[in-house]
Amino acid sequence: MAIKRILLIFLAQLCAVSAVLAQSSLQDTVVIDNATVTAKSKEQNLREGAFAINAVSIRTQAATLQSLTQAIDRTNGIRIREEGGVGSDFDLSINGMSGNSIRYFLDGMPLDAKGTGMTLANLPVNIIDRVEIYKGVIPASFGSDALGGAVNIITNRSSRNFVDFSYGIGSFHTHKADFSAQYIGKRTGLIIRPVLSAHYSKNDYMMRDVKVRNEDHTAFVVKDLPRFHDDYLSLFGQLEAGVQNRSWADAFFVSASYSKIDKDIQTGATQSHVIGMAERHTESLSFSARYEKSDFLAEGLQLQLSASHTLDHSQTVDTTYRLYYWDGSYINGGYSEIRRRGKSLRDYLRPLTVVRGNLNYDIAAGHELSLNYMLNRSGNKQEDSWDRDFVPTNDILTKHIAGLSYDQSLMEGRMNNTFFVKDYVNHLTINQTELSSTTGSDKIKGSNTQNYVGYGLGTRYIFAEAVALKGSYEHSVRLPVARELLGNGATVYPNVALKPEISENFNLGVFGSLDLGEGHMISYEMNGFVRLVDNYIRASLMETESMMQYVNVDAVHIKGLDGEIRYDWAGKLHAAVNASYDDSRDMREFTQSGERSVTYRNRTPNRPWTYCNAELSYTFHNLFQDDDRLRLSADYQWVHWFYLTWEAFGSASSKSRVPTQHITNASLLYSWHSGRYNVSLECSNLLDALAFDNYMLQKPGRAFFLKFRLFL
Secondary structure, three states, rough: OOHHHHHHHHHHHHHHHHHHHOOOOOOOOOOOOOOOOOOOOOHHHOOOOOEEEEEEEOOOOOHHOOOOOHHOOOOOOEEEEEEOOOOOOEEEEEEEEEEEHEEEEOEEEEEEHHHOOOOOOOOHHEEEEEEEEEEOOOOOOHHOOOOEEEEEOOOOOOOOEEEEEEEEEEEEEEEEEEEEEEEEOOOOOOOEEEEEEEEEEOOOOEEEEEEEOOOOOOOOOEEEEEEOOOEEEEEEEEEEEEEEEEOOOOEEEEEEEEEEEEEOOOEOOOOOOEEEOOOOOOOOEEEEEEEEEEEOOOOOEEEEEEEEEEEEEEEEOOOOOOEEEEOOOEEOOOOOOOOOOOEEEEEEEEEEEEEEEEEEEEEOOOOOEEEEEEEEEEEEEEEEEEOOOOOOOOEEEEEEEEEEEEEEEEEOOOEEEEEEEEEEEEEEEEEEOOHHHOOOOOOEEEEEEEEEEEEEEEEEEEEOOEEEEEEEEEEEEEEHHHHHHHOOOOOEEEOOOOEEEEEEEEEEEEEEEEEEOOOOEEHHHHEEEEEEEEEEEEEEEEEEOEEEEEEEEEEEEEEEEEEEEEEEEOOOEEEEEEEEEEEEHHHHHOOOOOOOOOOOOOOOOOOEEEEEEEEEEEEEOOOOOOEEEEEEEEEEEEOEEEEEEOOOOOOOOOOOOOOOOEEEEEEEEEEEEEOOEEEEEEEEOOOOOOOOOOOHHHHHHOEEEEEEEEEO
């Protein structure tokens, strides 16, 4: 609490100083013979805001075969751990907070509105302009209950007609095709934006040192064998139409999208649990509309209104009584592959309705008041066409989040302050009774409503281009999401008795840039953070069943640092290095029985706590012809080893731990005719290092990818 008081006093005093300084009107006039005007990018302006933000431009990534997760994974304070190859589930960590503590948005709307199968891993990169990553404290305008941060994906909003097509092929039978376009009618002004995407991978990369039976089936031997049941297919289509700059609307668009995901399931939560027949299928159909109007009803009043409804159907096929080995052989057993119980053909109908409204009012120059509201209603109807003993259920999770914020810009923009308050209402209706002792459905019956209040502030002051200071604080509430409460229908059990996470979040950072002349530019940032979390939600592994379930940990404290330094020379040579350290520990001293907890002050398991990234690139201009570019780049990632389970469990020699990771990637990108034609060649895991990820699942080895992109 001492840290909290010190930071709050600092932030309050900084705001008070700003008010005094703002009253003075000091103007310095400098007369120079020659001047060079340099405009800051959108990404740089976001980094210089009051909140701790990473802003990543994706424009150069659109010509490569990298997914969005790979582009984000190299940014400061961010760590993404995937459970396999293309299309696999992943876990994103921001300053030590991860999983569902992070919320995902597409142009300010929850990404879930495109369907539960659409994630950062399969969203078409071609349609994305940049990604905004909020670390810890996020603006009230999102209407979100994120605790650890948020990822907001901003799509391209070009003002001209274009066609963008790309096709890529790579190792492990990987194919990716993406198409997007925009047409603006000259007479009607009607804007039409189609998007089509198809991704496929067999994901048959080699698994090293896995156990299989020998030829006589009398003992186990260790071999390197390919994955044999990990096919992945993702289809996505969207059509958006609307108008802009009309007397009745600045923008009005309607859209419809469809997504389909077919995925073989190769393992349970750990790779020792091999699966050879189970599958998961997801189909989603979404309809949405958005409306924007400035000077709405009154001068200075801006309205933003969005609504969507999604029909989401997923099916988990677990109808085989077999025990598989990594060579594809099996023995007949007495239980199913995933849940290790009876056979099931489980259908999940999860309709989702999202309504988001923002009202912004310019009180005066540099002063803005905002009112925000978000409705998120998710259903969870379960049926089983195989298990006749299963009783169909229909659970409903509804969230209402309202926020009020006040933003001010003082001293000609040198100081920015923001203050906000949020109200969270969570309504849960539970009908399921299956495995009540495991899922907690015997404790939570019928319906219940809970209400919480959050608040926070942020400030930033620019002393000079080379030195600026920012700080933010939030009393944050994070309501459990449907996956945590209701499971995922495959490898995650429901836990309907989960409590919301409540946290005191602090950020304090310094940043700046130095222009060394002759095109040399250095920029840096350093951030410190503290997260004091009650009822921390973490995924717990049930090793006997190879299933996971989200559970509460009474108290977890997270503190750490992250920093980055970037160098650029004349837009040709670019280098960057970042490093992150976060110390996440269980602070529950006593158990419910009054005994001292053996995990007290242990690091949170299965969480990397120290990691760094480095990247280097050089771009040749006009190498073979006018307006062509050749970009050579390489990046390196290092992750310190970490324990798979609690440090206090087991002896030092027998504890499971994920080893230190060393991954190197390289790529070549050539474009000509002012970016109309693009060819990229990439190599991931260049040194073919043996690497592990979430729950010690092996990552793919060396892989090559080739992509061609046409942009007209």
